[in-house]
Amino acid sequence: MTAITAAELAPRIDLAVTAVEGVRETYSARPVVARAIEHVAEVEGSLASVEEAAGVRAITxxxxxxxxxxxxxxxTAVAAAARGAGADDVPSRVRVRVARLVVPAS
Structure with a gap:
């Protein structure tokens, strides 16, 4: 089986995360510099951060x-969804940041 690249995996993770019940909003977890470069180049990037080092993926x-x-x-459900978004055998470490509590519309 061919490993999925980080660039291919990030959009899959975005979709998996938004499908989790209870997720009201998603935000970029990628470094500010990467987002700034994409903004200047007018390129849309994924919200998930996927980095690979020493055969392990770090997903945020x-x-x-x-x-x-x-x-x-x-x-916990988001971490499971992010981990399951890749269909390969690359070990992953997943970090989920809860950045905001969203007040329901009244």
Whole structure:
């Protein structure tokens, strides 16, 4: 089986994360410099950060959850979804940042 590249995996992770129940918003988890370069070049990048080093992937995603949801449960489900987005055998370390509690519209 051919390993999925980081560039191919990041959009898959974005889709998997947005499909998790309880995720209200997603934010870029990539470094500010990378986002700035894409902004200047007018290129759309993925929100997930996927880095590879020494045969291990480091995946970071950043989400917003509702005040009424259990943030820890949502983050656990997001980590599982991000880990499952790649269909290869590359070990992954997943970090989920809950960046914001979103107040439901009244």
């Amino acid at each position: 995603v950043c989400i917003g959850v509702s005040q009424t949801d259990d943030a820890a449960s949502v983050a």
